[in-house]
Amino acid sequence: MHIxxxxxxxxFGVSVLMxxxxxxxxxxxxxxxxxxxxxxxxxxxxxxxxxLCAAAVAYGIVLIVGx
Amino acid sequence: xxxxxLLIGIVIVTALVFDFTNGFHDTANAMATTISTGAMKPKVxxxxxxxxxxxxxxxxxxxxxxxxxxxxxxxxxVRPEVIFAGLVGAIVWNLLTWLAxxxxxxxxxxxxxxxxxxxxSVGTHGVHGDAIVMKxxxxxxxxxxxxxxxxxxxxxxxxxxxxxxxxxxxxxGYRAGQIASAALVSLAHGTNDAQKTMGVxxxxxxxxxxxxxxxxPPLWVIVSAGLAIALGTYLGGWRIIQTLGKGLTxxxxxxxxxxxxxxxxxxxxxxxxxxxxxxxxxxxxxVMGAGLxxxxxxxxxxxxxxxxxxxxxxxxxxxxxxxxxxxxADQGSWGxxxxxxLGLGVSGAIWMASRRKPVTSENxxxxxxxxxxxxxxxxxxxVAPPPRLNGAGxxxxxxxxxxxxxxxxxxxxxxxxxxxxxxxxx
Numbered sequence: 001m002h003i004x005x006x007x008x009x010x011x012f013g014v015s016v017l018m019x020x021x022x023x024x025x026x027x028x029x030x031x032x033x034x035x036x037x038x039x040x041x042x043x044x045x046x047x048x049x050x051x052l053c054a055a056a057v058a059y060g061i062v063l064i065v066g067x
Numbered sequence: 068x069x070x071x072x073l074l075i076g077i078v079i080v081t082a083l084v085f086d087f088t089n090g091f092h093d094t095a096n097a098m099a100t101t102i103s104t105g106a107m108k109p110k111v112x113x114x115x116x117x118x119x120x121x122x123x124x125x126x127x128x129x130x131x132x133x134x135x136x137x138x139x140x141x142x143x144x145v146r147p148e149v150i151f152a153g154l155v156g157a158i159v160w161n162l163l164t165w166l167a168x169x170x171x172x173x174x175x176x177x178x179x180x181x182x183x184x185x186x187x188s189v190g191t192h193g194v195h196g197d198a199i200v201m202k203x204x205x206x207x208x209x210x211x212x213x214x215x216x217x218x219x220x221x222x223x224x225x226x227x228x229x230x231x232x233x234x235x236x237x238x239x240g241y242r243a244g245q246i247a248s249a250a251l252v253s254l255a256h257g258t259n260d261a262q263k264t265m266g267v268x269x270x271x272x273x274x275x276x277x278x279x280x281x282x283x284p285p286l287w288v289i290v291s292a293g294l295a296i297a298l299g300t301y302l303g304g305w306r307i308i309q310t311l312g313k314g315l316t317x318x319x320x321x322x323x324x325x326x327x328x329x330x331x332x333x334x335x336x337x338x339x340x341x342x343x344x345x346x347x348x349x350x351x352x353x354v355m356g357a358g359l360x361x362x363x364x365x366x367x368x369x370x371x372x373x374x375x376x377x378x379x380x381x382x383x384x385x386x387x388x389x390x391x392x393x394x395x396a397d398q399g400s401w402g403x404x405x406x407x408x409l410g411l412g413v414s415g416a417i418w419m420a421s422r423r424k425p426v427t428s429e430n431x432x433x434x435x436x437x438x439x440x441x442x443x444x445x446x447x448x449x450v451a452p453p454p455r456l457n458g459a460g461x462x463x464x465x466x467x468x469x470x471x472x473x474x475x476x477x478x479x480x481x482x483x484x485x486x487x488x489x490x491x492x493x
Contacts, residue, residue, distance in 0.1 A: 003201070007342040008209060014336045016217045019329040023221035026324070027228040030240035034232055053244070060251045063335050064258055065126050 022056055025049045075275040077407060078147045079268050081154040083295040086264035088161040089173040090120060090299025093260065095307040096170070096330070096350040097252040100357075102431060103312030104323035106242035106249075109303070109428035115246075116253040117301035123257020124265075124293030138178055138198040139185045145193070147271050148396040148403060149184045154267070155410040156180035156389025160381060162417045168306035168314070168426070169377040172347040176385040177263060178203060183386030184393035199382075203345075207378060210333070210344035211352025218329035218353040222360025225321050234319070241320035248327035255334050256346065257296065264292040305426040310374075311351065313432065316358025316366045326350075326357035348378065 032046025071079075098112045107115070139145065157173070157180035164171040178199075185193040229237050269284040278285065284292075312318060318326065330353040337344040351374060358366040392410070395402045 003205060004342060007340055008205070010340050011209075011333070011337045011342050011344065012213050012216075014340065015213050015329070015333040016220060018336060019217035019221045019325075019332045020224055022332065023325050023328050024224050024228060026240075026244050026328075027225040027321075030237050030244075031229055031232060034236045034240065053247075057247050057251065060331065060335050061254070063339050064123070064251070064255050 018056075022053060026053045029053065071272075071277055072275060074147050074151070074403065075271050075277065077403065078151045078154070078271040081151055081158070081407075081410075082264050082267045082271070083291055085154045085158050085161070085173075085177065085267075086261065086292055086295035087299035088158050088165070089260050089264070090117070090296035091302055091304045092161050092165060092170070092173050092299075092307060093256055093347065094300045094303045095311045096346055097249045097256060098303075099308045099311035099350075100318050100323040100326050100354060101245055101249045102308055103318050104238075104242060104245065104320045105432075106245045106320070106323065109305075109308075109431055112249070113301050113303040113428070115250065117297040119250055119253035120257035120261065120300045121293045121297040123254045123259075124261035124289065124296060126254075126258050138195055138202055139181050140189075140193050140195065145185065145189070145270075145274070147274055149188045149393060150181070150267060150271055150274075151403065152184035152188070152392035152396045152406060153177065153180035153182075153389045155392045155406055156183055156385040156387070159388050159410065159413055159417075160385040162414055163384075164377050164381070165304050165306055166417050166421050167373075167377070168310040169374050170307050170311055170347050170351055171374075171377045171381045172207070172345050173260065174263065174345065175203060175207070175378075175381040177267075179382035179385030180389035182382070183389035186386070187390040187393040188397055203382060206337075206342070206344045207348050210337075210346075210348035211355070213337075213344065214329055214333045214349040214352035215356035215359070217333060218326045218356030219360040221325040221329055222322050222357045225325055226361060229321065234321075238320040241324040245320070245324040245327045248324070248331040251331040252327070252334060252346075252350070253300075255331075255338075257293070259338075259346070261292045261296045264295065265289060268292065303428065305428060305431045306421070309426050309431050310370065311354055314367065314370050315351070315354050315374075316364060318354065318357065319361065322357035322361055322364070325360065326353040329353040329356065 026049065029046045029049035032042045032049065094113055094116055097116050098107075101107050102109050102112050106112075154177070157176040160171070160176045160179070161173055182194050182199070225241075265284045265288055268288045269278070269282075272278045272285075272288075273280050273282075316322075330350045333344060333349045333353070334346055337349075355366050355371060358364045392406045395409075396406050398405075
């Protein structure tokens, strides 16, 4: 029996990195847009974070559809 | 369609019933924490999940080539009776775990059912033992670990980054993000699981000589499989939603977002890399991970323990039921009829039992499931830092063990109020 440890390791690494990365980026977006006295730069950065997350969702849909 | 025999017809109907229980069972994976954090209203959440499951059923171009992913040797003499017996076992186990409110893998139930029926009807040479380890055991063991680690790390990070922010203020953003993640999980579920039913029906049609081998499923198969899973999803296995959303741990918006995003990422990453992990175990692991990631968060280990036991039992239990069903179905037409009647009877009995303590969209968030604070939970609470803001647990100075007691007593007394059956009867 051959267990593909490399693939399993990849799944682990990619999953953890992507989850932490996406949640982190999205949280930065939330932090940048919450609160009324935020600067323009903070807001712009926050929207960039949201855009990045939206792109990730779009990539997720591509992965699902293109299977 | 004039060539469809009664037996093939029964197999198709049974496959659609399984598809229905599959949707019913797995709503929780995508929507449990979405509902418990209040990101979406219960009915709206299951409606969205149902639509995405339906869309997913139509999206996938490639039909599952083998219904069991190579676990059973489908050329070794899988007749419609075997498929039928396998499906009955899977349905019965799905309903039993639903009654207990435990998330368990519908795929494992289907595999177990097919394995049990094949063992009885065909013999040991019809089952590939290696494939069971590769396709069931390892993905199921790895899934909660991978998802749990990812969700724990993500929860820690998001709480650290948003430190000093008002939780009410950030909750809106987290909820929005969670909806996106849940939508992805639903869509992925539709493409995967509706396919399995299409594969089963197509295989039954091929074995009955209705359609040529290796042909694509007819449109009516795709439509009916998609509708069955969507209907099951919409009706919502509220019992399992309650366990996953409220029973395992108390989920806040930030945790719900981390858990759901972790689940979506793990599901997509694993299937993309080619080492698909079990969806149910991924989602449950992610919820537990999110529970561990928050300071003061408590995972109810006795609930988690029962869940893990159900995971371990799924394959053998479904296999046992299906083995018995196969033994009966092999006796001829009356045997098949007996299995059908018994299956309906057991399903009816389980449904009746569920009416005693109904869980509906009305009360899915209202109460914690009956859960006495187990020894492990109490021990973990004693070791873990006490919750900072525990609404139900009294003053923090009372100590973690004292705080656990009232929670447990409330939970055991008030799972369902007598007023509920009226609402549930609708």
